[in-house]
Amino acid sequence: MEPTTPVPELEKIEELIETNQLEALQVQLANVHPADIAVLLDELETADAVTLFELLPIDVASEVLDETGSPVRQELVEKVADERLADLLDELPVNDAVEFLEDLPDEVSDRLIGLMEPEEAAEVQELLRYEEETAGRLMTREVAALRRHWTVDETFAYLRSLEDAETLHYLYVVDRENRLIGVVPLRQLIIAQPDATIETIMIGNVVSAPVTADQEELAELVSRYDFFGIPVVDEENRLLGVVTADDVLDVLEEEATEDIQRLGGSEPLDQPYFAVSIFQVFRKRVGWLLILFLAATLTGTVTSMFQELLEVAVILTVFIPLIIGTGGNAGSQTVATIIRAITLDEVRLGNVAAAWSREVSVGLLLGISMSLVGIVYIRLFFPEAGHQIPLVVGLTLPAVVVWSTTIATLVPTLADRFHIDPAVISGPMITTIVDATGLLIYFLLAKQLLGL
Amino acid sequence: MEPTTPVPELEKIEELIETNQLEALQVQLANVHPADIAVLLDELETADAVTLFELLPIDVASEVLDETGSPVRQELVEKVADERLADLLDELPVNDAVEFLEDLPDEVSDRLIGLMEPEEAAEVQELLRYEEETAGRLMTREVAALRRHWTVDETFAYLRSLEDAETLHYLYVVDRENRLIGVVPLRQLIIAQPDATIETIMIGNVVSAPVTADQEELAELVSRYDFFGIPVVDEENRLLGVVTADDVLDVLEEEATEDIQRLGGSEPLDQPYFAVSIFQVFRKRVGWLLILFLAATLTGTVTSMFQELLEVAVILTVFIPLIIGTGGNAGSQTVATIIRAITLDEVRLGNVAAAWSREVSVGLLLGISMSLVGIVYIRLFFPEAGHQIPLVVGLTLPAVVVWSTTIATLVPTLADRFHIDPAVISGPMITTIVDATGLLIYFLLAKQLLGL
Numbered sequence: 001m002e003p004t005t006p007v008p009e010l011e012k013i014e015e016l017i018e019t020n021q022l023e024a025l026q027v028q029l030a031n032v033h034p035a036d037i038a039v040l041l042d043e044l045e046t047a048d049a050v051t052l053f054e055l056l057p058i059d060v061a062s063e064v065l066d067e068t069g070s071p072v073r074q075e076l077v078e079k080v081a082d083e084r085l086a087d088l089l090d091e092l093p094v095n096d097a098v099e100f101l102e103d104l105p106d107e108v109s110d111r112l113i114g115l116m117e118p119e120e121a122a123e124v125q126e127l128l129r130y131e132e133e134t135a136g137r138l139m140t141r142e143v144a145a146l147r148r149h150w151t152v153d154e155t156f157a158y159l160r161s162l163e164d165a166e167t168l169h170y171l172y173v174v175d176r177e178n179r180l181i182g183v184v185p186l187r188q189l190i191i192a193q194p195d196a197t198i199e200t201i202m203i204g205n206v207v208s209a210p211v212t213a214d215q216e217e218l219a220e221l222v223s224r225y226d227f228f229g230i231p232v233v234d235e236e237n238r239l240l241g242v243v244t245a246d247d248v249l250d251v252l253e254e255e256a257t258e259d260i261q262r263l264g265g266s267e268p269l270d271q272p273y274f275a276v277s278i279f280q281v282f283r284k285r286v287g288w289l290l291i292l293f294l295a296a297t298l299t300g301t302v303t304s305m306f307q308e309l310l311e312v313a314v315i316l317t318v319f320i321p322l323i324i325g326t327g328g329n330a331g332s333q334t335v336a337t338i339i340r341a342i343t344l345d346e347v348r349l350g351n352v353a354a355a356w357s358r359e360v361s362v363g364l365l366l367g368i369s370m371s372l373v374g375i376v377y378i379r380l381f382f383p384e385a386g387h388q389i390p391l392v393v394g395l396t397l398p399a400v401v402v403w404s405t406t407i408a409t410l411v412p413t414l415a416d417r418f419h420i421d422p423a424v425i426s427g428p429m430i431t432t433i434v435d436a437t438g439l440l441i442y443f444l445l446a447k448q449l450l451g452l
Numbered sequence: 453m454e455p456t457t458p459v460p461e462l463e464k465i466e467e468l469i470e471t472n473q474l475e476a477l478q479v480q481l482a483n484v485h486p487a488d489i490a491v492l493l494d495e496l497e498t499a500d501a502v503t504l505f506e507l508l509p510i511d512v513a514s515e516v517l518d519e520t521g522s523p524v525r526q527e528l529v530e531k532v533a534d535e536r537l538a539d540l541l542d543e544l545p546v547n548d549a550v551e552f553l554e555d556l557p558d559e560v561s562d563r564l565i566g567l568m569e570p571e572e573a574a575e576v577q578e579l580l581r582y583e584e585e586t587a588g589r590l591m592t593r594e595v596a597a598l599r600r601h602w603t604v605d606e607t608f609a610y611l612r613s614l615e616d617a618e619t620l621h622y623l624y625v626v627d628r629e630n631r632l633i634g635v636v637p638l639r640q641l642i643i644a645q646p647d648a649t650i651e652t653i654m655i656g657n658v659v660s661a662p663v664t665a666d667q668e669e670l671a672e673l674v675s676r677y678d679f680f681g682i683p684v685v686d687e688e689n690r691l692l693g694v695v696t697a698d699d700v701l702d703v704l705e706e707e708a709t710e711d712i713q714r715l716g717g718s719e720p721l722d723q724p725y726f727a728v729s730i731f732q733v734f735r736k737r738v739g740w741l742l743i744l745f746l747a748a749t750l751t752g753t754v755t756s757m758f759q760e761l762l763e764v765a766v767i768l769t770v771f772i773p774l775i776i777g778t779g780g781n782a783g784s785q786t787v788a789t790i791i792r793a794i795t796l797d798e799v800r801l802g803n804v805a806a807a808w809s810r811e812v813s814v815g816l817l818l819g820i821s822m823s824l825v826g827i828v829y830i831r832l833f834f835p836e837a838g839h840q841i842p843l844v845v846g847l848t849l850p851a852v853v854v855w856s857t858t859i860a861t862l863v864p865t866l867a868d869r870f871h872i873d874p875a876v877i878s879g880p881m882i883t884t885i886v887d888a889t890g891l892l893i894y895f896l897l898a899k900q901l902l903g904l
Contacts, residue, residue, distance in 0.1 A: 031657055035677045067676075069798075160643045169621050169680070186638070191612045205483055223701050224519075225487045228621070228680060245697040249675050252701065256708035257792050263715060264788020264879060265781055273793035274803075278810055282817045285785050292781050293822055297829055299773035304834070310766055317762055317769050321751035321887050324773060328780075329717055329744050329880040333737050336716020340709050341725035346521075351726075358730055365734045370745055377749055382756070427716060427879045428781040435773050 007036045010043055017048045026055055034063035042069045050079045062091035065100065069272050077104060086115035094120070095140050095247070098127045102137075103271075135213040138251070139232040139241030144171045146184065148199040152192045155184075169228040170242070173202045178238045180208055180231055208233045211240055215251045220345075222248045259343065262421070263336060265292065265428035292428055298436035299324070306443040309452055315385050316446055319378070319393050320439065326370055327400035327438040328431030334359050334408035335430045342412060342422045349417045356409045363405035367398030392446045399445075400438040407433055459488045462495055469500045478507055486515035494521045502531045514543035517552065521724050525552070529560060538567035546572070547592050547699070550579045554589075555723075587665040590703070591684040591693030596623045598636065600651040604644045607636075621680040622694070625654045630690045632660055632683055660685045663692055667703045672797075674700045711795065714873070715788060717744065717880035744880055750888035751776070758895040761904055767837050768898055771830070771845050772891065778822055779852035779890040780883030786811050786860035787882045794864060794874045801869045808861045815857035819850030844898045851897075852890040859885055 008028045016025040029037060029052075037056070041049045041064065049072055056064060065076065065088050077085065089097045089112060101109040101124065113121050123141065130136025144162060146155055155171070171189065173182035182202035192201050208231045209218055222230055222245055229244040258268035267284040269276045276284075303310070303320075310317055338355065341347040347355045371394045378390040408430045412422035446452075460480045468477040481489060481504075489508070493501045493516065501524055508516060517528065517540050529537065541549045541564060553561040553576065565573050575593065582588025596614060598607055607623070623641065625634035634654035644653050660683045661670055674682055674697055681696040710720035719736040721728045728736075755762070755772075762768055790807065793799040799807045823846045830842040860882045864874035898904075 033657070033659065033677060039676075156642060159639075187611075190608060205485070207485065222698075223705065224491075225485060228697060245680060245701065246674075249697065249701060249704065252704050252708070253675065253796070256704070256711075257796070259708075260712060260715060260788050260792045263712060264784045264786075266785040266789070269789065272796070273789065273798040274806070274810075278813045278817075281789075281810070281814045285782075285814065286818055286821055289778065289781055289785070289818055289822065290825065293774070293778055293825060296774045296777040297833075299777070300770045300833075303770045303773070304767075307766055307770070310769055314759060314763055314766075317772075318752045318755045318759070320769075320772060321755070321776060321891070322745070322748045325748040325751070325884060325887060326741065326745055328883065329741055330737075332716045332878070332880045333718040333741070334716075336712050337718070337721065337725065337733075340712045344705070344709070344724070346725040354726070358726075358733070361730045362733045362737065365730075366738055366741055369738055370741065373742065373745060381749075381752075426784070428784045431780065431883070432777060435777060439773070 007032055007040065010040065013040060013044065013052065014048060017051055022051075022055055025052065029056070034060050035067045037064045038067035038069075038072075041072045046072070046075045050075060053080065058087060059091060062088040066092055066096045069275065073100070073103070074275070077108060082112060082115055086112050089124075090117050090120045093140055093142065094123045094127055095138060095241075097124055098137060102128070102132065130211060133215045134211065135209050135215070135218055135232045135243055136211040136240075138215055138218065138247050139211070139243045140247075141241040143231070143239065143242040145174045145178070145239055146171050146198050146202075148173055148175070148181065148197070148202065150198045151195050152189060152198075152201075153194040155189060155198060170231075172206070172231050172239055172242075173198055174239050177236075180206055180233050180237055180239045182206060183231075206231060208237075209243070210235065216255055218243055219248045219251045219255065223252070259339070263339065263426050265289070265426035288426070288428070292432045295429075295432045296435060299439055302436050302439045302443070306447070309443060309447055309450075312452055313389075313446070313450060315382065315389060316392075316442075318382070319374075319389075320442070322374070323393065323396055323400055323442050324431075324435045324438050326397060327404040327434040328427075330363060330366055330401045331404035331408040331430035331434050332427035334363070334405045335412060335427055338409050339412050339422050342416050347413060349413055352410065352413045355413070356406065359405040359409045360402055363402040364398060367401035370401065371395070371397040388450050389446075392442070392449050395449075396438075396442045396445050399441050400434065403437060403441065404430065404434040407437075459484055459492065462492065465492060465496070465504065466500060469503055474503075474507055477504065481508070486512050487519045489516045490519035490521075490524075493524045498524070498527045502527060505532065510539060511543060514540040518544055518548045521727065525555070526727070529556060534564060534567055538564050541576075542569045542572045545592055545594065546575045546579055547590060547693075549576055550589060554580070554584065582663060585667045586663065587661050587667070587670055587684045587695055588663040588692075590667055590670065590699050591663070591695045592699075593693040595683070595691065595694040597626045597630070597691055598623050598650050598654075600625055600627070600633065600649065600654065602650045603646065604641060604648050604650075604653075605646045607641060607650060622683075624658070624683050624691055624694075625650055626691050629688075632658055632685050632689055632691045634658060635683070658683060660689075661695070662687065668707055670695055671700045671703045671707065675704075711791070715791065715878050717741070717878035740878070740880070744884045747881075747884045748887060751891055754888050754891045754895065758899070761895060761899055761902075764904055765841075765898070765902060767834065767841060768844075768894075770834070771826075771841075772894070774826070775845065775848055775852055775894050776883075776887045776890050778849060779856040779886040780879075782815060782818055782853045783856035783860040783882035783886050784879035786815070786857045787864060787879055790861050791864050791874050794868050799865060801865055804862065804865045807865070808858065811857040811861045812854055815854040816850060819853035822853065823847070823849040840902050841898075844894070844901050847901075848890075848894045848897050851893050852886065855889060855893065856882065856886040859889075 041053065044052065053061060053076060113124055127137060144159060169186055171184045171186060172180060173184060175181050182204050183206045184198060184202045188201045207225060209221060211232050211234050218230065229242045231239055232241045232243060234240055261268045265288050269284060338347060374397055375390045375394045378385050378393060416422040493505065505513060505528060565576055579589060596611060621638055623636040623638060624632060625636060627633050634656050635658045636650060636654045640653045659677060661673060663684050663686050670682065681694045683691055684693045684695060686692055713720045717740050721736060790799060826849055827842045827846045830837050830845060868874040
């Protein structure tokens, strides 16, 4: 899967920079896609990356700037002259310029905006007024807006006059007040008679998103309706811009990253891995780790409550990690499945009973399987455990697994109901809850069956 | 965020079906988007869903069929006449028809293909020859293919003649042998003079994907280059079709689901949550649970090796869950971050040393924090533990956390190097590895410091 213009090899580039053959380097890069140059930049030493970046023509450089990873961006912001950066930002579509600026410290972004062309700067500032992660920030303002009385011929003339509409896939129709009243798929325009009016070929039902819509809802809309773009409107239904499928792709990747990091039990990093400082990573993780640590002290409390039991039957200790481990693992399996099903809107409070009965059934099957394996294991390797201990472990395992799948189903569903992101209910959290309660089940059963 | 055509309420629909007011129902559904009707179907009782589905005009029904969830699909396949289903499949773009058919049992899909229009059936069978999850299965074959000597006017005439090209966003240029030689962005075509030839406005460098490309690589390409579509070629560079951004969106969602389920420690379900039978879920989970169970017996072995130590100092038992829990949680946090970074190609074997040194630094900070909290906790609540035990726990915690973050960084990176999907290295797996080794560190330190 190679682009037809081959990307020069990293070693080749490094050699050209080292030997200062900058013209040869320009030739090498002449037809390479900006996205591929961005990847090269990410891989080069920072000084070399800056050298290479300075050689690029302005239109390529602006696209590269848009595509490159945060550590290189940071370097470029420091090393490249502000005037050139401002020129590059002028070249970018407004939403991409805003995306670049919003990651910078306020004083740097203010300085750069001050150096941009007044018109571009005004547009950037307008987008920056919308909240992060909303349609307002994500949308492209360059959008084709037709009037219902135009003919097809007039529409083509208008399209020709547009300087940089990012998507012509959908052409939106607005009234005199710029209110969205319809959409013309491009295909319709092409097959229509030149003198037909827009009115006769437009579709009156348009799915649109308010400018305040959360980016996750937008992604849901685009993915549900298989759109290439979705128009963004204000509260008066006036057309403000369009969010395109490729922007939504990036959002989906970002959201999946957040969910995965939360599931692992930490706050999402919000930035590429190497762009975050060690201290920031520490801060994102220490909170949950501490909460889980404190919750885990409960297991200590439970264990100490049964200290007399353990003094008489030390062998019970040997199986503690096995029991809480299996409970935790079964819980992790369930919680990952349920959280994803909630994200995809397959499970919600309304059908949680159905989900729960599935998980309990699966949990029972799993618990019984582990129980059989556990009994054989103890019989084989711990003959000194006698007859009662295998029974205790064999009964505890299904109980713990069923309990664990129950917790793992109900807690994230309830969280979702109360508008808490279910992904904060991480695997580690379920494991920790199950540790203490699982031990309690184990010790109570042991006390009962061993008659102690 | 409402579509401008309001979706009728579920209760309203149920009432109309119950009272057999089918014409009123048709009126209600007249302008509703097929994707919204699909959601309604998923929510209705199955009998009602079938009734409603039968009322839909064929073009709407085919889109609804494409959008609806698997349980309803299964129901429709059983209840709707084969002839009608075949008609609906004829209406769908070939790749969507294939996606529908590939989930059905072979005899059912063969029967339906037999009832389809010969031409459509042949195309379906051709796509079915490609492997699942490759560009061949995902691509749309209806694509605009221009010749270099055509004029702009001729091209418009050609576009008008196309019956159902799914995307006109990119127009590809091919030579006499149908080999891909260029691309014309639609915008260029619109602004060009009517008598200009395609040759003069086409771009000669096209990024394309081989028909055998894995869908994950495709998603990577589309997302990297911010494309709306990517042309698919055979080994001779002949144009076979196009994969559009909306298809890739679905792939990305699917892949994120797989990764999340794997991270939770089970095989991915590959289908919507409620579409999978309980026994299938059991099968997807029992393997890993068993492997983890067997690995967890190692912790039993470690504990039993130190049984004498535990008999003298039972209090050590109380802190076992705390220590292995914290180790496991820190490992889960790291593994989720690292796996996502590997997926996004931020971490690979080449820079694993940098990732490892980050994770160890963070681990050390986290371990020391937990250590301080742990010492205070033991001092406060277990005064009987004396001076040595807090020291043992306080030293064990940083060691276990650093060890755990190390495992969680190196194992998935190595897996990736050997072309094993790093997401199979789940949180539970790291937890289980850390359980046994963490205990070993704990007991060895205890033996040393308590002089036993």
